[in-house]
Amino acid sequence: MTTCTALRISEVQIACPGDCCEAFHIGGKTAAEVLEQLASPKMIDGPYILQMLIPLSAPDEPNTFGCAYWDPVTRLCGSYETRPKMCRDHPYGMVCNYGCGVKAGCP
Numbered sequence: 534m535t536t537c538t539a540l541r542i543s544e545v546q547i548a549c550p551g552d553c554c555e556a557f558h559i560g561g562k563t564a565a566e567v568l569e570q571l572a573s574p575k576m577i578d579g580p581y582i583l584q585m586l587i588p589l590s591a592p593d594e595p596n597t598f599g600c601a602y603w604d605p606v607t608r609l610c611g612s613y614e615t616r617p618k619m620c621r622d623h624p625y626g627m628v629c630n631y632g633c634g635v636k637a638g639c640p
């Protein structure tokens with residue numbers, strides 16, 4: 534496990550606008566469906582993700598979530614070292630579709 538140094542935070546702020554943490558979608562399901570799916574014991578990091586999600590959409594609408602660990606002032610993750618796999622893997626080898634345009638080299 535790495536240590537989050539001041540230098541690292543500075544580098545992250547320059548490289549990453551944090552767009553994909555501010556408000557994001559998980560699959561194409563409704564918010565209620567996502568929450569139900571995450572409650573399944575088969576889901577990787579399910580309990581961790583459930584406690585961090587902040588629903589920004591109605592339960593029966595296509596999901597949009599915020600995150601309890603997201604700091605809108607610093608635009609940094611407050612759980613960087615223990616963030617779930619879905620956050621570590623994003624944008625899954627594709628170009629991020631939340632606005633930053635990064636394909637590889639996410640912090």
Ligand code: SF4
Pocket residue numbers: 548549550551552553554623624629631633634635638639640
């Ligand atoms: S895709 Fe990567 S670089 Fe872009 S906002 Fe998300 S974490 Fe930052």
Ligand code: SF4
Pocket residue numbers: 553554585600601602603604609610611612613616617620
């Ligand atoms: S845990 Fe961190 S990386 Fe994942 S959505 Fe929340 S703020 Fe972003």
